[in-house]
Amino acid sequence: MSTFVDEYPTEARVIRMAFWSSFVALTLGAVFGFIQALHRTNVVRVIDSTDYYTVLTGHGVFMVITFSIFFLVGVFQWAVTSSLERGPVDIRFTWSWYGVMSLGTTLVAIPILAGFTDATDMSADVLFTFYAPLQAHPLFYIGLVLFVIGTWLAGADWFLTWWTWKDDHPDERIPLPTFMVLTTMIMWYISTIGVAISILAFLLPWSLGLVDSVNPLLTRTLFWYFGHPVVYFWLMPAYLLWYNVLPKLSGGRLFSDPLARVVFILFILLSTPVGIHHQYLDPGIAEGFKFIVMTNTMFLLLPSFLTAFTVVASIEHGARQRGGEGYFGWLGALPWRDPSFTGMALAGLVFSFGGFTGIVNAGMSLNYLVHNTFWVPGHIHTQVGTAVALTFMAGAYWLVPQVTGNQLASRSVGLFQVVLWFVGIVFMTNAMYRGGLIGIPRRTAEPQYQGFEYEPLVGSIAELDAQVALGGTLLFLSAILFLWNMLLTAFNSGSEPVVDGSLPPALSGPEDSPRILDNLKLWTALALVLILLAYSMPLAGIVQDGGLFGPNVDAFPVFVDAVSTAVDATVRRLPLESIRGLIT
């Protein structure tokens, strides 16, 4: 049986490197997450609470930027190469974007990790949202820019591959996996403009001392212009695996290729003009604009509803091919012993539950209740931490053998690992959701206050803490099992991969849909119009009210915090002026 690595050995090497980079980040992110779960719940505290935010920054950046994006460029490279049946135009260009991404990630990691030592002033304890006027070391911003440029080059590489393919296949429809990669990259190009402007025009010059002040609301709004579509950037490769690989693993094929295309087009159109829903409680943005993004956000549910139908229908078709019968009896005919199938199926289940919690977040007036509470990381951990991460791990059990040529070290450990992740996430996130509903905040080292006590509707704070600590521990163990399995697989040379990498065509193929769906220019233009409608007036208002560089806002480099915390205990009740005198 010929596998991917035999047909495309050089491409497989790039994909392997992207995966290994991703797994290194997962290792760091998992250790940091474990420390946090035990620290915030006051079970075990191995760090000072002031260092918690260094750990939190590392967990956020290494998980959602490095782990997920390195893994997804690997998946996308595989998808483009295998579905177009050709490699990149020039493999040196492919290596160059991998190199730029790696350099960027290293430069970001240096100031974050330097936050642990007092030997240097360098620090980047600004969390992955880096809200100004908290200020990180310039290396942090430079690294982020390089990392994003690396992903832009990767997208260019895939577009080049497609254009050369098109010359040879003038009348063919874009193969579905490549269609998904290209549409996702269009969304990514459009949305990263926001963070690029935020960093290049404001935050980087400001951290270098070239400008004195920034407008915190403007840089925050530009961040969220990027900050919501980035979620779909993580999610789309998971969708790609659900649409293309999961039906095959279930023993069948994709139900509808046309609807899959419609779903990805809807994501180009609606992913970006919704970012202000993260800012429902921000002053400086008029209520009408918030209402517009609320409606856009609700319509963004549509592609996910369609996905639920198509993916479940495909799985059911597969089960019936395997002899499954009855209304629900077919569920028993599915390959539950396959870690790739079970991992993706459980990820999808968690995703559909988490989607409903997202509707709560999106419901403008309900948002008052949950904004910045523990509910929000609950939502993130079901969606990114499970729908995406668990799908990636399950996908790795199927893809890594194909790009290494080695057999997966242990299928049974893999199966145990994906189930363990599911159990861990159920414990951890249900406590996060419930804690959020009674007002426990996110992003804090010690949600234990002096002046009042939280009153859970059911259960107790101790029980919620125990669930978070237990869930976090199970997730950490699961991550370690995954990484160990991958390490053993990498060295499992001489074995046969025993994975059938071929993907069957859809039941309803691309010929059932109009060709206009493949007109990427049209959808890009429409997306830009929707963004102009959603963003031009709020941005103009913010700049008009507060100025491009803000109303004289001082910078707060994060390394000053250590000093201010030390004096904090003694000056807590002193007038404002004397505190500021001490810390600046």
Add this chain to the structure above:
Amino acid sequence: MRIHTYEKLWLVGALVLIVGFIATVTYGSVGLGISMIDDSGGTLSPNAVDDDGRFAEPRVEQVGENEYEAYVVASQFIFQPDPIEVPANSTVTFYVTSADVIHGFSVVGTNVNTMAIPGEVARLTVEFDEPAEYGLICHEYCGAGHHTMEGQLIVLPEDEYEPGGNA
């Protein structure tokens, strides 16, 4: 375009659900009058907070029979005034700003919740019925001492309330 009948039904059902969600949120805004934090508070440089007539002395001020205005400054890692005291059966309009970095302003166990962004003034109006003591916390990471940033909001019985008592 060929779409399976079941899939068409599902599509219609999903759209109905989405429109239903939008309708309930719209009812919350228009029918129940839950308005969003907006741009009506205006802008203010964090460096001008100490010289601003409203925020130089953070306080609660009576502006009508049962109407009050509260001027609150969030800064690393305190709220001023602290505690914030208001009478029961009153309508209080909060003006919240930050003197340094982005903070949160969240009255625990209620939906009184806003961001405090340097350069901006958040304005929100709240009705207090019963006497109660609430915790007030910062829910946005604001520096290494973030977890110590808390205050109190006390709703006093009307006969125990002294205007300006906590200036």
